[in-house]
Amino acid sequence: MPQATGRVTIKVDGEVLRSREGASLQTGGIVRTPLTTDQGKVYYTEATQPSAITATLLHTADTDVVGFRSKRDVTVSFETDTGAGWAVANAFVTEAGEISGGEFTVSLAGPPANRTV
Numbered sequence: 044m045p046q047a048t049g050r051v052t053i054k055v056d057g058e059v060l061r062s063r064e065g066a067s068l069q070t071g072g073i074v075r076t077p078l079t080t081d082q083g084k085v086y087y088t089e090a091t092q093p094s095a096i097t098a099t100l101l102h103t104a105d106t107d108v109v110g111f112r113s114k115r116d117v118t119v120s121f122e123t124d125t126g127a128g129w130a131v132a133n134a135f136v137t138e139a140g141e142i143s144g145g146e147f148t149v150s151l152a153g154p155p156a157n158r159t160v
Contacts, residue, residue, distance in 0.1 A: 046125050053098055054120040055134075055151075063146060066098035068121045070129060071155035094131045094156040096121060098149055102142050111149065112139040119151055120159070129156035 051068075053060045071094035075087040096119055102108070115135035122128040134153030141147060 048123040048125050048127070050124040052120075052122045053096065054122070055114060056117045060098060060149075061101040061103070062098040063101065066121075067096070068129060068156065069095040071095070071153075091155065093152045093154065094129075094134070095137075096131065096134075096151045099146050100149055102145055102147050106147075108139050108142065108147060112136055114151075117151075119153065121156070122159075126160050128159040130159050131156045 050064075051062065051066050053062050053066055069092075071092045073089050074092045075089055078086045078088060080086070100106070113136070117134050119131045119134045120128060121131075131151070131153040134151050136149060137152050138150040139147060140149070
């Protein structure tokens, strides 16, 4: 029976993040915006959308939220339990949120992701 993605492992420069269920990846790439004329013709413009990774991480005594927030020019790997994976080179942290209930949310962005598997 085919397997659907359930769990993911996120690594930043090889370090595995202690992520909770619900992490997400927007692979980025070319997005097209439609433009219509009064004559009924449809055109489009293209723009590059950055990749985006969002995850909720566990906070422990050795978690350095401030240090994590300063990460830039890192390689992020997003690996699924189905074997599919993506990498984002030259990524950076856009947000490392507040600590609440033993966890905090992080967001990273970068150039469009590349499929690794």
